[in-house]
Amino acid sequence: MVELDIEIRERDLLDAGIAEMDGGGQSSAIAWKLLPDSSVALYKRYDHSSLMADSRERLNDWARWRRELSVADRAYLDGRAAWVRHVVLDADANVAGVIVPAAPDAFWMSKLGTTVPRDMGELLAQRDRARRHDKEFFNVPHTMARLGHFLETLAFLHQRGVVVGDLHRGNILISGFDTTPATYLLDCDATLIDGERALKHAEREGSRADHLAGWPDRLDRRTDMYKFGLVAVQSIGKTSSLAVDDTVGIHMLRHHRDMLNRFLRLEAVDASAAHASSMAAAWKACVGVRGERGYRGNAVIPVRWDGESCYVPATGPVRSPAHQAVRRPATTSTTRTRSTASSSVSSGRRTQTVSRTAQAPSGDSERFEAILGAVILLVGFGIVVALIVVAWHWLF
Structure with a gap:
């Protein structure tokens, strides 16, 4: 599966329908979001006082560091740490926060x-x-x-x-x-x-x-x-x-x-x-x-x-709130693409059906095949009778 770009726009994040969590330290809030690929993740919005002049470049390096790990090391890290996945930019292309996975x-x-x-x-x-x-x-x-x-x-x-x-x-x-x-x-x-x-x-x-x-x-x-x-x-x-x-x-x-x-x-x-x-x-x-x-x-x-x-305590199993996310609805362009693809498939099927119908045998062909079959049957019967006569002659 192709990964999204490291930098994504804030406007491309959809609300997942889950209550925000309080921020703290360097973040002002932590919100559940649906990414452009429909996955659910946490959007950590920064308190701007925590940013440095080169934070955008550095945060890109953090996300790239994970991507450059070997497959085994990346899987190990992902199972143990909420490492930075994406850098979120606001309308002015300034750092607004980062995307991290939910635990x-x-x-x-x-x-x-x-x-x-x-x-x-x-x-x-x-x-x-x-x-x-x-x-x-x-x-x-x-x-x-x-x-x-x-x-x-x-x-x-x-x-x-x-x-x-x-x-x-x-x-x-x-x-x-x-x-x-x-x-x-x-x-x-x-x-x-x-x-x-x-x-x-x-x-x-x-x-x-x-x-x-x-x-x-x-x-x-x-x-x-x-x-x-x-x-x-x-x-x-x-x-x-x-x-x-x-x-x-x-x-x-x-x-x-x-x-x-x-x-x-x-x-x-x-x-x-x-x-x-x-x-x-x-x-x-x-x-x-x-x-x-x-x-x-x-x-x-x-x-x-x-x-x-x-x-x-006597409580049932608890799951991550990520399971409660309201999934991203299909976009108009996606629906149109699917519709076009569906039409193409249907069109292709109709063409194949017509082609098979055109190749179906006519009535004359069917009569010819019936006559040919009867002739072959009669010839075969005659050969059998001849063999019986010859055998009778030699034996008696």
Whole structure:
């Protein structure tokens, strides 16, 4: 299937008939739209104060970066991140926003009767509080499995020169308890590629480590790993801790605990998620096909988890609002084209029918064929009689 051009016009987007979502940070609103190819996607409209002089060119580079990946890498990225697909231009050919894909069904939940994305903030809920507010509760194995999945995504990006930058719980969606542990990264237009950004600098308050000496002016892989460590420690411990204490460290291998602490102290100059592949694999293995399991203490062999079990409210399956989209009606030109094609097909069929009728045998031909058949039958009968006579003569 041929992809649309990277740049598309705002006037070519149709309303999908789904309520808008609130924006935040660099966006003023997020709307569900039908693209010219009738696919459903999210239109992230920018607050113009977040744009730079060369944002149009840079955002084009972001979309092109994805297209230039190998087929396998692009499929991997698409399953884990809402990367920029198109740059939207207004009537004056200025950047109005970007088109990004909607998260798959597994990353949505029902909240007060409304379907909303499930972000990593849900991992902070204590079991009793989750029950009280009828929310999902993710125990330690399920929390670590999702963190391990995201660490894989982070490694994939770091290996290709991409820094997430504005990394925090609200930008990472997680799958529900009753689905395969998975994550989905948002706000990929705020990333840095080879140290360059497409939008003005933005960081959520509280995600910086200004208390640490050596915090860089330009975000890099070290800052990503600090922020990942912060999210991991607070999600596993269900606290606001800034370090791997015993309540968190007991659930992981000693060298993984030490690695997290180095990330949180910015001690690893060459810090990268690519160097934490063993941690990602071990954490993902905390939940497997045989049920919940996790590391007890610093054991090397995983043993079954005996702590709190997850809690899931009695709700039915939740699907992405994209399924509610009112599909694009056929355009006049499309209808005309189909009509013309249909007429051509019908015309062709009529021509074939007439041609067959013209070749049908006439009445004289039918009589000739009947006479010829009778003659052949009589000759054959005569030959049979002659053979019988000859045989009779020789025998008797």
